[in-house]
Amino acid sequence: MKAKSPALMATLRNCPTHYASVSREMYLESWAELQREEVTPFSKPTIPVMAALLLYDDRFTGLLNAAEQAKLRSLVQFALDRYEQQINPPNQLGRRLAGLINKE
DSSP states (O other), X not given: OOOOOHHHHHHHHHSGGGSOSOOHHHHHHHHHHHHTOOOOTTSOOOHHHHHHHXXXXXXXXXXXXXXXXXXXXXXXXXXXXXXXXXXXXXXXXXXXXXXXXXXX
C-alpha cells in the first residue's frame, strides 16, 4: 500500500464525520441500558420510555394529536436515516476511508 499523504490524513481526521456520534455497538449498549431502566407502578415514565410507547403502542397514541404524532415519527425517521448513514457510509470509498481512520 502506498504511503499516506500527511496532508490528506490531517484533512480526513478534521472531518466532522470522522467522529461519528453513534455506532452499532453504541446502539446495542444503549438498548441494553434502556431495558434495565427501572419501571415501577409509582414512578413516572422517563422520556425515552414514553417516546417508545408513543411510537410502539397504539394505546398511547391518543396522548398526541395527529400533527404531533406526525412530527414525532418524522423526527425519528430523520434520526434513523442519519444513524444508517453513520454506520453504513453511502459509498464504498467512504466505507474504506472510515475503516482506515478507525484503525489508526
